[in-house]
Amino acid sequence: MLAERLPGLLPELSRQESLEVTAVHSVAGILPPGHPLVDMPPYCAPHHSATMASLVGGGNGLPRPGAVSLSHNGVLFLDEAAEFHSSVLDALRQPLESGHVVIARAAGILRMPARFLMVLAANPCPCGRHGRGEDICECRPSSIKRYRARLSGPLMDRVDLRVTVEPVARAELLQLHTGAEKTATVAERVKAARERAAARYAETPWRTNSEVPGHELRTRWHVQPGALRKAEEDLDRGLLTARGLDRVLRVAWTLADLAARDRPSANDVNWALELRTGVRRGAVLEGIGT
Template identity: 45%
Template sequence: MLFKAFSASVYGIDANMIDVEVDFSGIKTSEDHFHTVGLPDAAVRESRDRVRAAIKNSGFDIPPTHITINLAPADLKKEGSGFDLPMAIGILGAYGALHLKDLSQFLLVGELGLDGAVRAISGMLPVAIAARQRGIPNLIIPRANAREAAVVEGVNVFPVESLNQARELLNAAGNGGIHTPPFRVETQQALDPPHHPALDFADVRGQQTARRALEVAAAGGHNILMIGPPGSGKTMLARRLPSILAPLSFEEALETTKIHSVAGILDPESGLVTQRPFRAPHHTISDAGLIGGGAVPRPGEVSLAHNGLLFLDELPEFPRNVLEVLRQPLEDRSVTISRASMSLSFPSAFMLAAAMNPCPCGYFNDKSRECRCTPPIIQRYVSKVSGPLLDRIDIHIEVPAVQYRELRGNGPSSESSAIIRARVLAARERQRIRFAKDKMHANAQMTTRQIRTHCELAPESEHLLERAMQQQGLTARAHDRILKVARTIADLDNQDKLNTGHVAEAIQYRTLDRSYWS
C-alpha cells in the first residue's frame, strides 16, 4: 500500500517541499527490510532505526516487511533529521493507523527520539515560509520550534511533543476537524521592546571625534575602522554602536531570523530576531567560518551579521586570506558559495566595524609612550590590511588614548545612546524618503548614478575634494565614499545640499589612509 506525507528540506536559507512516499509489500519477512531512496544523507539513512523504535515505543507493532520510502524530488540531496516525523506518520498511514488518508493540507517536520518524542530541528522558519508559498495551511512541528514558525502569517502551527500527539491531531482532522487552536505569537509586540541598551554611550569618557564618527556611520550604514593604541576604548565604542542603530523592520527581522534559524543559533524562546545582530568573531577564524562553507554550505559570520554589525577587533591579526574574502560581501552585500552539486547565495548586508593598533606594539604616534617599532616592522604590520579592503571602509578614524583629566573629570556627562539614536533615526528617515523608489534604506548603498544625483557639489567644495584626492592619493572608490559620507553628514544636519563643511568632515575621515603611516 502507498501512503504519502509532506515535508520540507532547507537549502541555503530557503526550503524546498519534499514528498515522503511510503510503500510496504504486506508480506512478512524474517528480517526487517527498510530502504530510503531519493539522495538521503547519513542522518536520513540512519532515521530508519529511530523511526522503527519510535513507532514501537509509541505502542504500535509493525511486523517485519519490505518498506520503501522515497523522498521526492529524487535529484535533490536530503539532509538532516527533520524527515523522521513524516516518515513515521507515513508508515502508520500505510498500515492503516490513521483516519485521515489525504495529508495534502499538512506539512510535518521533526526529529524523533527512540521513545517517540518529537525534537526540535534547525531551519524551521524557512520551512514555514515554504509551506505558505505552497499553499499548505497546517504545520505539525516540534513544540520547541513553535514560536519560530508562528511568526509566519497564513499558516496554522500545531506543536507536538510526541509521535502519538501528531497522530491524534491527524485523526481528529479525519474525524471532523481539529479542535485544538493553533499556536499564535504577537510579532509586532516582539519587535517593539522597550529600548534600554545594556551598553550606553553615556558611559564613554572623552573620544568626541570617535563618537561623532560612529554616529555618522550609524546614520548612513557606513563601514568604519578605528585605529588607536591599546586601552583607548576602540572595543568599548564598537560594542555600543548597536545601541544607536535603527530598529529592525519586520521584513529585516524575518530575513535575519531565517539565517539564524538555518545556522541553529536562534533562541527558541523568542522565535524572532528582534535586535540587530552583533557578531565579533575571534581573529583565528577561517575564511569558511567568516563567509560560510562546508560540503553543504552553511552561513558564515558575515551572513549571521546580516542587517546588523560585524566587529573585527585586532584587524591585522586576521589571516590575510580571511580578510581578502570580505571584498565580495562588502561590495555585493551577498555571498555566493559554489560546490560541485550546488551553488547557494547568502545575504550579507552588514555594517563593518573594525579596530586595530597602529603598529605591533600599539604606540606609534602616541604622545604618552614611545613606539619601539621600526618603519619596516610597522609597514609589514599595516600591509596585512590591503589597500582594496581599506577602500571599501568608508570611515577611518583615529582613537587616541584618553587623558587622565577626561577619564576622572567631573565635567558634563556624555550624551546617552537615546539622544544620539534620535538624530540617527531622523537622518535615516530622510534617506528612507529619498530612496523610497530604489529599494534602499541607507546612503552607504548608493550607486555611482545615485551619488551624482544626490551629492552635487558647489565649486568651492569641488576644489576642496580635488585637492584632497591629489594630496592623499585617494582612489576613485575613496572619492565615492567621501561623497556618501558627506551626504550622511548633511542628513544629520537636516540639509538638502552638501556644503564645504560636510565635505571637509568627510575628507577628515579618510586621513588615516596609507599616508597615516608614511
C-alpha cells in the first residue's frame, strides 16, 4: 500500500519526461486507449517469478522493454524481493547506476531509458516472523542466512534508505483518525524540494540530487563545515563505501531541500546515515514534516 502511494508523491512529468515514458510504453504496446501521452509517473510491480528478460528487457527477436524501462521516471516496486532469483536482482545494478539499459540480441541492439525509484520489500526470514520471539519464528539460522543472501552486498549498496516496518498494534489498526498527512500535502512539499534542487542545478545537465555524479556533488556543492565527520569516520572504518558516501550526500541534500535549507547540516548527514545503516546517530527529524 505504501509503495502504491509513491507515484502520487512525485511531481507530474515534464514535457520531455512525458515523451520519454510515452515512447517506451508505445514500443511495449501498453499505451492506454485514448490517452496518447503519459503525464503521470508510472508504477510497475512485477511478480517475484519475473524472468531476467521481463525485468531488464529482451525476449526473442527484437528486444522489448522490461520493467526497469516501463517504470522510467516512476516507481519500480519489487515485493517479496528476497524471493526473486539473485541473478535477476543483480541485473538491476547497472541501470541503477547509469539510468539506462542496453540489450543486445541477434536481431539488433536496443538502448532504453531506465531511471526509476526502486523500492524493495522483504520479510526478515522465510516464515516472516523473525525478531518477534524465539518461539514464533520457525526458521533455522542457515535458512535465514540463505534467504537474506539473495539480496547481494553490491545491490544493497545501491539502496539509500533501509526502513524496518514494525507490526501494526491492535489499537493502531482499529483507530479511525490517526492524524497522518494526506498525499497531496506531502506531494506539495516534495514539489517544492524538487524546485529547490532544479534551481541549484540550473546551469548543469542535472535536475535532481539523484542525477548528480558523486565527484561533482562533493566538489561543487559543499555541506556545512564539519557535517561529514561521522560519515568520514564510517568510511575510514570500512563501514561505508565510496558509493555509499555519495548516496548519503544525495539523501542529505534531499533532506535539506525538504526543510528549505541552503545546504545540509550535520543533522541532515547523520539522519541520512541512520536511514542507510539503521544505526542511531543522534539525528533528529526536523523541518520536513512527519
